[in-house]
Amino acid sequence: xLSTQKNWGLRLAGKTQQLESLQFEVEGTLRRMVGxxxxxxGCFAPIGARCTVISPNSTEIEAEVVxxxxxxxxxxxxxxxxxxxxxxxxxxxxxxxxxxxGPKLLGRIIDGGGNPLDxxxxxxxxxxAPLTGRVINPLHRKPISETxxxxxxxxxxxxxxxxxxRMGLFAGSGVGKSVLLGMMTRYTEADVVVVGLIGExxxxxxxxxxxxxxxxxxARAVVVxxxxxxxxxxxxxxxxxxxxxxxxxxxxxxxxxxxxxxxTRFAQAQREIGLAIGEPPTTKxxxxxxxxxxxxxxxRAGNGVEGGGSITAFYTVLSEGDDHNDPISDASRAILDxxxxxxxxxxxxxxxxxxDIEQSVSRVMTSIVEPDLIKRVxxxxxxxxxxxxxxxxxxxxxxxxxxxxxxxxxxxxxxxLMEFLRQNIFESVNIEQSQQQLKQLIQYQEMVNGSQExx
Numbered sequence: 001x002l003s004t005q006k007n008w009g010l011r012l013a014g015k016t017q018q019l020e021s022l023q024f025e026v027e028g029t030l031r032r033m034v035g036x037x038x039x040x041x042g043c044f045a046p047i048g049a050r051c052t053v054i055s056p057n058s059t060e061i062e063a064e065v066v067x068x069x070x071x072x073x074x075x076x077x078x079x080x081x082x083x084x085x086x087x088x089x090x091x092x093x094x095x096x097x098x099x100x101x102g103p104k105l106l107g108r109i110i111d112g113g114g115n116p117l118d119x120x121x122x123x124x125x126x127x128x129a130p131l132t133g134r135v136i137n138p139l140h141r142k143p144i145s146e147t148x149x150x151x152x153x154x155x156x157x158x159x160x161x162x163x164x165x166r167m168g169l170f171a172g173s174g175v176g177k178s179v180l181l182g183m184m185t186r187y188t189e190a191d192v193v194v195v196g197l198i199g200e201x202x203x204x205x206x207x208x209x210x211x212x213x214x215x216x217x218x219a220r221a222v223v224v225x226x227x228x229x230x231x232x233x234x235x236x237x238x239x240x241x242x243x244x245x246x247x248x249x250x251x252x253x254x255x256x257x258x259x260x261x262x263x264t265r266f267a268q269a270q271r272e273i274g275l276a277i278g279e280p281p282t283t284k285x286x287x288x289x290x291x292x293x294x295x296x297x298x299x300r301a302g303n304g305v306e307g308g309g310s311i312t313a314f315y316t317v318l319s320e321g322d323d324h325n326d327p328i329s330d331a332s333r334a335i336l337d338x339x340x341x342x343x344x345x346x347x348x349x350x351x352x353x354x355x356d357i358e359q360s361v362s363r364v365m366t367s368i369v370e371p372d373l374i375k376r377v378x379x380x381x382x383x384x385x386x387x388x389x390x391x392x393x394x395x396x397x398x399x400x401x402x403x404x405x406x407x408x409x410x411x412x413x414x415x416x417l418m419e420f421l422r423q424n425i426f427e428s429v430n431i432e433q434s435q436q437q438l439k440q441l442i443q444y445q446e447m448v449n450g451s452q453e454x455x
Contacts (some may be wrong), residue, residue, distance in 0.1 A: 020332040028073070031396045036232065037077040037276040038063055045092035048131075051075055052091045052322070059083035064097060064233055067277045074277045076233045078113065080241075090107045097237065099244035102126030103252075105222045106192065109209060112226040114246070129248055131240040133300040143304040144337075144364045148312050149431040151187020154355050154421045156434035158377050159340060160369050162304030163255055166293035166330050167362070168263070171342035177316050179202065179425055180342070181259045182212030185221060187428040190257035190312065192249045192301040193221040196242030199235050199265025202227045208294035228265075232276075235269035236293075242299050250309040258301055262316040267294060267328045284328045291327075293336045338362040351422060358385050373435055376442045384417055386410040413445050 028043030038053065045051060045065050053061045053075070067074035073092070100114045102125040109118040116123055129269055144162040161167060171177045185193050195213070197205050205225045213221065221393060222245050226238025239260060246258045260266075267290050274287035281287050301313035315336065319329045333339055338361050346354035358381060366374060387410040393399040394411060401408060420441055423429065429437075 001046065004054070012207075028092065030086065030088040030090055031072075031085075033081075033084065035276050036076060038077065040073045040075055040090040040092075041071055043073065043090055043092040045073060045094065046096065048096040050093045050095065050097060052093075053077075053088050054083065055083060055085040055088040057083060057085060057314065059085070059088075065092075066233070068274055074230070076276070077272055078231055078233050096124075097131050098128040098242075099131050099241050099248075100125040100127075101129050101245055101248035101308065105245060107221070109217050109223040109225060110241070112230060112234035112236075112241055114241060117225060129244045131237060131241075131244055132296075133244060133247055136304065140305050142306050142308070142310070144303060145368060147368050147431055148257070149187075149189040150184045150257075151428040151430065152183055152353065153423050153429040153434040153437065154353060154357070155340065155371075155437040156429065156431040158357055158380060158421075159338070159355075159360055160365045160373075160431070161312060161338075161362060162368045163312055163363045164301075165337045165362070165364050166298055166301050166313045166315070166335075168336040169314055169316040169337040169342065170329060170333075170339055171316065172319060172344055175342045175344050175347040175354050176352055177261060177342060178208050178212055181261060181314065181316070182208065182214075182217065182312065182427075183353075183423075183425055184257065185213055185259060186217040188257050189255075189430075191220070191254040191309075192246075193217070193257045193259065194242050194246040194249070195221055195223045196239055196258070196260040197223065197227070197230050198239050198242075198260060198262060199226065199230075199269065200261060202229065220250045232269040232272040235265060236273070239297060240267045243297060246311045246313075247300060250304050250311050251306075252309065254309045256311045258311050258313040260313065260315045262318055263294070263298075263332055264316075264318040264328050266297065271366060286327050291331055294331055298332075298335050337364055351418065352425070353421075353423060355421060357381060357421065358388065369435075375437070376438050379442055380417065380438065383410045383413045387414045387417075388443070409445070409449065412448070416441055416445075 026043050028040040030038060031041050032039035036213045047065055051063045051065060053063055061084060062078045063075035065073055066076045104124040108116060108120065108123055111117055144164045146163045148161050148163045150161060155161060169177055184197065197208060205227050209223060224238050224242040226235045244262060246256045249256045270290045270293050271286050274289045275281065279287035279289055301311040303310045317329050317332045319326065338389060341356045341359040342354045342366060343356045346356065386406055390399060390407050399407065
């Protein structure tokens with residue numbers, strides 16, 4: 001009797017172990033599809049979890065949980081939904097999407113999902129990092145105290161950028177945003193460059209990589225491309241993927257330059273998702289989640305803790321003409337540490353980079369440069385503003401020389417100011433040269449003024 005009980009106990013224990021080793025998949029059913037939103041019933045998964053949707057014809061589609069209502073899950077596909085059928089199986093996963101990071105990413109081009117696009121084979125990843133990033137206490141961040149050389153004279157001298165600063169690049173289409181980003185990519189002194197091309201044309205992505213970035217710039221850069229034809233979720237993931245990669249290199253003690261083109265496309269992707277799942281538009285067609293996502297993304301850049309690396313970020317914001325007060329531009333300007341405005345008028349006149357110095361500002365410049373440079377920058381901007389204010393009078397010949405000494409000086413100085421701001425795309429000017437050339441320009445004008453007064 002005892003031996004029989006013992007045998008039964010051993011057999012039961014063996015079967016229990018077998019059952020415990022089995023992994024059951026809880027499947028749901030696809031009940032509804034409206035636009036790009038999929039509604040699934042019968043399964044549960046956290047926000048951000050990956051799901052596999054399998055149609056009866058064996059078509060498999062990857063999707064991500066973006067919301068829920070009662071027992072319904074709202075899914076957003078990550079790719080093409082062609083071939084999807086009603087009542088498809090939905091297999092949910094408890095794991096959330098992560099970014100694959102590692103040093104072998106340098107010189108590679110990946111999509112929003114971390115898959116290689118350059119045809120150079122698979123990438124050897126070191127570890128994974130959450131797409132949402134790691135929150136850093138702002139009181140523990142290293143203050144911005146050092147300058148970062150970006151190789152562009154106008155920015156280095158007039159709009160000096162600090163390591164860990166977040167700048168906005170405000171411009172319309174076709175005024176030289178990508179070219180300026182390419183110049184900074186090639187000529188910056190940063191250790192690593194991470195470029196996020198979010199929602200741009202596919203042709204523009206190829207041109208940026210081959211012509212603007214070039215082999216030299218690509219060698220120390222990671223490019224994350226999520227073009228306009230990618231699913232909205234992939235465009236979101238592209239921006240978050242680029243930021244996670246920049247965070248990885250920052251944690252390695254590197255000084256990282258993060259260039260994201262554009263922040264507006266990121267916001268538009270979130271708007272598409274928000275509206276698709278029923279979020280009400282509140283501000284000119286943008287739902288509230290957009291304005292919650294923007295600072296969450298931007299605040300991930302900046303300096304790390306003391307002794308760590310830094311992420312200096314440039315985010316392009318699309319603003320056509322004088323419309324710099326649309327919701328995304330206004331929200332971006334409020335959360336960034338400065339903005340550089342490119343104008344179409346300067347671009348049409350053949351002035352590159354088309355930076356409008358009077359509308360641009362670097363909020364940390366006063367704390368990272370010498371007071372003498374601040375005075376020279378103020379003098380530079382003052383002369384430019386005086387000329388612009390009287391440009392119409394000067395153009396039609398209504399202004400009489402000698403009527404205002406400041407206007408006379410601005411007229412005399414303006415051609416040299418414009419020449420200072422121009423720069424060939426294949427020319428690199430470091431921060432020391434830029435500031436020295438500004439000093440020489442101001443000193444020359446002071447010398448001219450002194451000689452005229454003696455006469």
